[in-house]
Amino acid sequence: MNIQALHFVLDIDGNGSVAGWEIIDALKWGFSLPGRLMVEGLGNIPFIAQAFGIQASAATGYASFHSLLATALNLLFWVGCLVLVTRIGADRPAAQAATDESAGTAGIQHYRGPRAPKT
16 A cells, blocks of 8 residues: 655755755654545545545545645644643542542651751
8 A cells, every 4th residue: 555645755856965944844744744644544435535525546646635624634633642741640530639648648757858966
């Protein structure tokens, strides 16, 4: 299976060196990859491709990679990633947190700083 969304050349102008604009283009390609992959996958399902007007095949060209649908799917993917990252560790119930603070540390001695020298 040939996945066209994964085709990328870093040295676009072929001069043997990588310029700054090529690095920026590579970052743009990387961030838009999830949306492109989803559009290409949806383009292989005939009734979905026809309903959304997806043209992501070798016969029709790959113009749908830069469409509004690809951009919206890409945005949903990255917002979902941000939500998941910010929710890590935030699912601790409030009742459990209150119990942990009062009863869970009963046997643990707390550090109160260095002791004063005995005179």
